[in-house]
Amino acid sequence: MAYNYQCSESTNIFGKTGSNTCLKCHGKECCVKLEPPTLTGTDIAIMKQHLHLREKDFVMETEDSSKDKFYYVLPDEFGRCIFFDEQKETCKIFLFRPMDCQLFPLDIIFENGKYYWILYKFCKLSDKVSEKVLKKADRLVSNLLDEEIRSYIGSDASIFDLGNWVRLRAVNIKG
Numbered sequence: 001m002a003y004n005y006q007c008s009e010s011t012n013i014f015g016k017t018g019s020n021t022c023l024k025c026h027g028k029e030c031c032v033k034l035e036p037p038t039l040t041g042t043d044i045a046i047m048k049q050h051l052h053l054r055e056k057d058f059v060m061e062t063e064d065s066s067k068d069k070f071y072y073v074l075p076d077e078f079g080r081c082i083f084f085d086e087q088k089e090t091c092k093i094f095l096f097r098p099m100d101c102q103l104f105p106l107d108i109i110f111e112n113g114k115y116y117w118i119l120y121k122f123c124k125l126s127d128k129v130s131e132k133v134l135k136k137a138d139r140l141v142s143n144l145l146d147e148e149i150r151s152y153i154g155s156d157a158s159i160f161d162l163g164n165w166v167r168l169r170a171v172n173i174k175g
């Protein structure tokens, strides 16, 4: 299992511009409004190791109609991610936040046998997505196992209902 997408300056796909934009927004469009993020097997392993958490403390497991399993961060009493700090309006685990959060407002769809990047336009960071950012995103998902990417995509369907997203280019898995 890959362990090297821990978020740091070098793997934060938006760099400082991203951090500044997120600080001003206080997670209003993502952490606050959306359902808790999906978790890949790699996310779970990293968070257990670095945050010294037990799986039952932060992982929620669900199944779809075909009995495929998906994993999310546990919601709090308001249905938000348990790692959102209400008072500071920020992420309590920023350096070890799941891939879903690291990539946002990017996401992946699978069409005609290919993965494609899509972009949610309601996030202020959507204006900052350049080819350089996409290349970093390619590298981030290249560290994942194929089944992790598939389960990540399959479990993220509800967000599409929000509309306001555009398709970008194909994901370059070899990044």
Ligand code: SF4
Pocket (backbone or CB within 6 Å): 027, 030, 031, 036, 037, 073, 081, 082, 083, 084, 085, 090, 091, 092, 093, 094, 097, 098, 101
């Ligand atoms: S893990 Fe952090 S960045 Fe991701 S949804 Fe939760 S609070 Fe937001």
